[in-house]
Amino acid sequence: MKRFHIALAVRDLDESIHDYSTRLGQPPAVVVPGAYAMWRTDLLNFSINQSPTHAGALRHVGFEDDCVPxxxxxxxxxGLLWEAFCAAEQDHRIVSTYGIAVPGS
Known part of the structure; x- marks a missing residue:
């Protein structure tokens, strides 16, 4: 499967999780409390990280692609950063960058 990926900086993680969960019609797949959340829908891999001084900024875009080794x-x-990764690689990078992720609710 191939999903478009977009990553945003947000002012308040909890408020943003509530807002984007409503917009996307589902809770995030994973959350690192106080730092990060990520949704995987059928077409979209959407992540946010708490960065109040950069709230609303596009961090990067790319593709989650099962065929990417x-x-x-x-x-x-x-000057826009594009990433390509498989889901397992992203999950590993979430933990190494933000800490232990918990399932979204």
């Missing part, structure tokens, strides 16, 4: 990234002609 390892994480890669590149910068496009506009």
């Amino acid at each position: 390892e994480y890669s990234s590149s910068t496009d002609c506009n």
